[in-house]
Amino acid sequence: MLLALLQAPSVIALFLWMIVPLLMTIYFSFIRFSLLNPDISGFAGIENYQFLTEDESFWPAIINTVILMGAVLIITTVLGTLLAVLYDRKFFGKNVATLLVIAPFFVMPTVSALIWKNFIMHPVYGLCAFVLQKFGFHAIDWFGEYPLASVIIIIAWEWLPFAFLILYTSLKSLDNEQKEAAAIDGASPIQLFFYIVVPHLKRATGVVVMIETIFLLSIFAEIYTTTSGGPGHATTNLAFLIYSLGLQQFNVGIGSAGGILAVILANIVAYFLVKMLAQNLKGR
Amino acid sequence: MKKYENLIFGIVAWIVAVIIFFPIFWMAITAFKTEQGAYSPDLIFVPTLDSFKEVFSRSNYLGFMMNSIYVSVGSTLVCLIFAIPAAYKMSFFPTPKTQSTLLWMLSTKMMPAVGVLVPIYFLFRTFGLLDTVVGLIIIYTLMNLPIAIWMSYTYFCEIPAAILEAGRIDGASVWEELWHLLRPMSLPGLSSTALILIIFAWNEAFWSINLTSANAAPLTAFIASYSSPEGLFWAKLSAASLLAVAPIMVLGWLTQKQLVQGLTFGAVK
Numbered sequence: 001m002l003l004a005l006l007q008a009p010s011v012i013a014l015f016l017w018m019i020v021p022l023l024m025t026i027y028f029s030f031i032r033f034s035l036l037n038p039d040i041s042g043f044a045g046i047e048n049y050q051f052l053t054e055d056e057s058f059w060p061a062i063i064n065t066v067i068l069m070g071a072v073l074i075i076t077t078v079l080g081t082l083l084a085v086l087y088d089r090k091f092f093g094k095n096v097a098t099l100l101v102i103a104p105f106f107v108m109p110t111v112s113a114l115i116w117k118n119f120i121m122h123p124v125y126g127l128c129a130f131v132l133q134k135f136g137f138h139a140i141d142w143f144g145e146y147p148l149a150s151v152i153i154i155i156a157w158e159w160l161p162f163a164f165l166i167l168y169t170s171l172k173s174l175d176n177e178q179k180e181a182a183a184i185d186g187a188s189p190i191q192l193f194f195y196i197v198v199p200h201l202k203r204a205t206g207v208v209v210m211i212e213t214i215f216l217l218s219i220f221a222e223i224y225t226t227t228s229g230g231p232g233h234a235t236t237n238l239a240f241l242i243y244s245l246g247l248q249q250f251n252v253g254i255g256s257a258g259g260i261l262a263v264i265l266a267n268i269v270a271y272f273l274v275k276m277l278a279q280n281l282k283g284r
Numbered sequence: 285m286k287k288y289e290n291l292i293f294g295i296v297a298w299i300v301a302v303i304i305f306f307p308i309f310w311m312a313i314t315a316f317k318t319e320q321g322a323y324s325p326d327l328i329f330v331p332t333l334d335s336f337k338e339v340f341s342r343s344n345y346l347g348f349m350m351n352s353i354y355v356s357v358g359s360t361l362v363c364l365i366f367a368i369p370a371a372y373k374m375s376f377f378p379t380p381k382t383q384s385t386l387l388w389m390l391s392t393k394m395m396p397a398v399g400v401l402v403p404i405y406f407l408f409r410t411f412g413l414l415d416t417v418v419g420l421i422i423i424y425t426l427m428n429l430p431i432a433i434w435m436s437y438t439y440f441c442e443i444p445a446a447i448l449e450a451g452r453i454d455g456a457s458v459w460e461e462l463w464h465l466l467r468p469m470s471l472p473g474l475s476s477t478a479l480i481l482i483i484f485a486w487n488e489a490f491w492s493i494n495l496t497s498a499n500a501a502p503l504t505a506f507i508a509s510y511s512s513p514e515g516l517f518w519a520k521l522s523a524a525s526l527l528a529v530a531p532i533m534v535l536g537w538l539t540q541k542q543l544v545q546g547l548t549f550g551a552v553k
Contacts, residue, residue, distance in 0.1 A: 003373050003377050004373075006369035006370060006372060006373040007369070007370045007373045007374065007385075009366050009369075009370070010366045010367060010369075010370040010389070010429060010433060011370070011385065011389075013366060013425075013426060013429065014389055014392050014426070014429060014430065017392060017426040017429075018392045018395065020403075020407075021400035021403040021404055021407070022395070022399070022400060024400075024402075024403035024406070024407070025399060025400055025402060025403050028402060028403065028406075083300065086293060086296065086297050086300065087297055089290060089293060089294075090290060091290055091291075091293060091294025091297055091298075092294050092298075093298070094294075094297070097297055097298050097301040098301075098540075099537050099540075100301040100302065100304065100305035101300070101301050101304050101305070102536070102537075102540065103304075103305055103308055103533055103536075103537075104304065104305075104307075104308065105536065106483065106487070106529070106532050106533040106535075106536035106537075107308060107487075107529050107533070108486070108487040108489060108503065108504045108507070108528060108529065108532075109487065109489040109504070110489050110493075110504050110505075110507045110508040110511075111311075111507055111525040111528060111529055112307075113511075114507065114510055114511060114521060114525070115307045115308070115310070115311045115525070116307060117511075118518055118521070119307065119310050119311065119314065119518070120307055120310075125323045125324075125518075127310065127325055130325045157304070157307070160304070161304075165540075165543065165544055166544055169544045214393075214394050214396060217396040217398065218396045218397045218398045218490055220397075220398065220489070220490045220493070220494075221489035221490060221493060221504070221508065224493060224508060224511070225508050225511040226511070238398065239396075239397075239398040239490075242398050242401060242402070243398070243401065243494065246401065246402040246405070247401070247402075247405060247494060252402055252406065255401075255402045256402045256403070258398075259398060259399040259400065259401065259402055259403075260399065262396045262398050262399040263395065263396060263399035263400075265396075266394055266395065266396040266399065267394070269394070270391055270394035273394065274387055274390070274391050274394075277387060277390060278383070278387055
């Protein structure tokens, strides 16, 4: 009895945190509710969902969300794996180099976005423009010409250390004897990579993909500080769309409908993640 | 042959490390330039602390920094107060339901923030929590609680229950048992848990931007205000960013090893 009391506060807090906002989102998504037009009210049925899916920015936002997520996932896992393999050997000053590689993960998102936007990608004063011009090329107006790609580069830079750190940790647990045995049997480094390293990293890669997916669904600060979703809707993702509908245009109903879609997307991913974690749970 | 190979790969690894770190290095350099000098890519310049002085005198930088400290340390403390008893119970007195409770707690972490942004904003408006430090502490506590419970649970599980039993047989009271046996043994693990929670809360930018403005804005939200075109003062932006990022990066480097466990909920060790 007393023991249950130790656990109760956390359970209750998390239960409320899980259920109350979600129920409210569901409820809001089915009523007419705009803070700018308090007179309009009542049950809306699926009107909000209809309105949302017919909005010209909706499908671009969904497509942008998927592209952004997919691109960042591919870049971070592929480069992360290569980096992990590269760092899985002894070299001079390895500890310091590792610190440099993981550093971007500790930079707050607003700072990373502004560093890239101003110092690296600025079309006039950015380093990229400086280097290109030095070699006789035209400077690139990153956020004007390739807005989504620019945002992807920034976010991939932030998450590469995460993928690297986890894949590298997992790689360290790979049995060296296995690698040596394969090498003695005449396996080439490429065979070694595809038949021993990649299968060993499968599980860790799964974890990276799932955790990144959940965070990438809510990518917001980077877009907010660099492009504000523009030009046009070029960099508007689901998170930014919900923000602009709900908090900028104060249309609570439609914003909530978008929220529900995001929750459904995340739950599909979460289902697999929880299943994987369950296998791993040991306890004592 | 093997020696050369390692040397070459070592050089490649270092080049990659330098490229990845470069934007941060560049920000740090720019912080010591003058506002005019910030726009030129010169590496040779006379370093100045003007931007730092400007940041402190022109804006309420200290206020935003204090908000960041209140919010991250505050939420971490509340988190631990909730998490430690729960993790203690679950690891030393598990029931058949403990596993699924833990997994359920983790699954609350998988709710995308954007899915509940609208109702949270609304609730905050109703209860007067918008733009308050207390409001952010509540959100960050709930956001970090599953990680806090999970990590402390893992650390408690590493402590052999037999040691506590031995203490009990020797006549230690429950309180003595907790204070003299459990506390010293779990302190290293719990402090790295605390550091990781602080890092997460410090760098959180979704809720801080959406729920705060002038009063309770922590550094993440303050620095977002440099994104407007009229706010383009690169040297000052760099100085403000450097101060905001440096302490947390040191913490991050210190907790590198535990970080992997904390981030993957123990799925990768």
